[in-house]
Amino acid sequence: MQVKCMMCGKKEGITEEHVDYRKLQKNPKAVYICNLCMARTFHEAKEGQKPHKPM
Numbered sequence: 001m002q003v004k005c006m007m008c009g010k011k012e013g014i015t016e017e018h019v020d021y022r023k024l025q026k027n028p029k030a031v032y033i034c035n036l037c038m039a040r041t042f043h044e045a046k047e048g049q050k051p052h053k054p055m
């Protein structure tokens with residue numbers, strides 16, 4: 001199945017093994033985020049929780 005990352009716009013083919021496969025199959029408008037953007041988002045969220053960086 002072809003999906004498009006909502007963050008970077010990259011098109012990817014996913015298989016039934018993908019976590020979001022069923023969700024996207026049921027609802028093609030469901031949001032898909034590629035692994036790279038997922039990792040980036042996670043990293044940014046983690047960074048955002050940190051107190052101010054020491055200079």
Ligand SMILES: [Zn+2]
Pocket residue numbers: 005006007008009010033034035036037038
């Ligand atoms: Zn992406």
